[in-house]
Amino acid sequence: MLSVNRSRTIMCVVALLTLSGCGFSGGQGESGSAAPAADTSQRIVVDNFRAPVADWALESDAAYILSLSGCLETLTSYDHAKGEVVPMLAAKWTQSSSLQWDFTIREGVTFQDGTPLTAESVAAALNHVLDATVRARAFNRTMISGVTALDANTVRVSTPTESPLVPYRLASVNAGILAPAAYKGATLNPFGHCTGPFVPVSEVSQQSLTLKRNEDYWGGDVQLAGAEVRFITNGATRAAQVQTGEADISLSIPVASLSALDSAADVKVLKKDSARTATLYMNNGKAPLNDVDVRTAIRKALDLDALAASVYEGAAAPATGVFAPSEPWAGESKDAPKQDLDAARKLLKDSGYTADRPLEIIAIVERAEFADVAAVLQENLKAVGIPVTIQAKEYAAAEPDVLAGNYDMLLSQRNRLIDIADPLGFLTADYTCSGSYNLSHFCDAEYDRLVTEAGRTADADERYRRYAEAGNILTDKAASIWLVNEQATDAVRTNVLGYVQDPLSRYVLTAQTAKSGS
């Protein structure tokens, strides 16, 4: 009798849970057919990994959300496939003098509030970002002197020093253009004030942004009726939502969820090289790591193939150097350095290193996998006679000591293209003698010369060649050890059409993004 009652109780609970979910349409979507047609009445759900901050201020990461949502647009944009800057709200541009660039505003563009896009409104929007309390990374007074309207259709951007990268800077989401009505004192209201294919209509704080189609979009017909961008910070949750069909596109899928999604029906996993490399920073300014032989020995002791296969489960590739091989400035293709324990031991012996000087690796805790990475590195280094201790720290706690040079090694990661689609900022800040973020305390006159020259080189191919040469110096001097190139991984339902993956997640919803009927 008792067991019968217990069974009934369990069945009741299950039935209750089931009934509670009856109204939820989380079922599987249609499997991809051979030639699915776009249904322009469809809406789409995108799970994004961050929520808006700073009350939508464009100098903050909120600009990324407005951009990926198809609201915010810039004068130029960066085409990853072509590897070049292409027109967007500016139809063309020219360098009118060594310190001035003139951008011709595209004709016939209106903001979503119906006002026309003019040179004056563009200049006002860009100057607003230049005056931000917290500087925008890609567009601030240190690299841009000012923006003025030359005439009704031309905007002049002035720089304090000659810079070929101005068009790149204007492709940054921080340099997005909103209608004059969006700027009221210190606050910013993007709702109805963008130029993009989607109009934001409502926001649920820290949860989602709802958008509808911009019927008057300058770039042609918009294929979706609307969209909802959800702010889901937990990666496993984003993966689950695209698997159940609750989301159509989930951005930045964590490694741990990849195997489940790879085998899921109606879901396609998209991967592209990201500009993010897990790096073992070494203190070039402090013994024994101020000796290039010791640093090189450490590099030769590491088994990057095993690291990528084990900890990253194949979702990252062993790094060949400071750049990912697919980047246009990576230079000649080369293989990832192979483990060579004998060579490592010889270098250590020649350098006079002895095991009575153990080394410490600081593993930042913001990246959960770094605990395992550090353990693998510890084992690799132990094999060549370098005793290593591991200390897990929050980055904020480690940063003062690292910048001051009071550390041995730091396991961290860095995005090379976080400001603009060009590595100049990264190469300057991280490895020049006076770099503002020179964690390695690396200093080499030839490297500095190459980077400075590259910064003045307008021709992209020539500039990229200098970047590659500078990268070779970093590799030869083992300034750091680049461990694995991480991949940008998105998951998309198969009934989503026209989705082009952007490794920097700036362009997600576009006029061409569509969904077939269900």
Added chain:
Amino acid sequence: MLPFIAKRTTTLVTAVVVSSFAVFLIPYFTPGDPVRKIIRSRVNGDVVDDASVQSLSLSLGLQDPLMLQYFRWLGRMASGDMGLSHVSRTAVAEQVLPALAVTLSLVVFSLGLAVLVSLPLGIAAGLRPGRATDKVITTVTQSFIAMPEYWVAPLLVLVFALKLSVLPSAGWAGPASMVLPAVTLALRPISYFTSAVRSGILEASAAEHVPAARARGLSQAQAVLRHVVPNGLVPLSTLFAVWFAGLLGGSVIVEVIFAVPGMGRLLFNAVINSDVPLAQGGVVVVVALAVTVTTLADFVHRLLSPTVEGSYA
């Protein structure tokens, strides 16, 4: 009664001041520069330039002496102004109140579920001590204590969202989305509530007035319903209040996994990002509500068990 209310009011004010001051100090006594943390919460990058640090520090008044900053906040609070969040730059009240509403719904639902489940289980176990029913109920419910939320939550998502497709995996849009987080949160209270009810029933069963009631002609069932069960529920009211207060700000893991925009996630992010005004505003609301709920629980306790009246003096 008046001394009791005065005492509780004093407790409330003291708790608010102490907790808000403690939260205020966190960014200054944890590693890393608070202003850089604020900037990094707005701009997800590694390099933070010194000029931005200085100008933001100046605009937020963070270069002022600590006590001045704290009393400035206290003064604003006294006039009902919680200030602006450092990270979102929106009014703290506009973030705290919706988050509080979400958490209250979740907590009430999960603890209500816990009570519904644990009452019959605790009574059944308490009325048959040492027998199979008692052992099974005790073993099963005690095992819930050992099930951490970060394990239970993905398991429930796997079964009910991914395999059965009957419930949403995350989000906060309607009653269906409340089920999985509420069940996850309810498991441990079920364990404690069942144990408390069982102990209460055992204690009440052993009281002298139960055989006396039987002697007056009440059936066993009548004696249990009138004298054992009401007295056996007394410990539950206190335990309910304690869990209620705890879950108001302590359901971070569940809120993150299920993307629930509640108080736990809000407070956690505020502390991580050195968003002092948001953390202080959130803590003040949570502490005030917790003290109020525990005070109400004491009243209920008193109603159910007049013998404890003296403890409120």
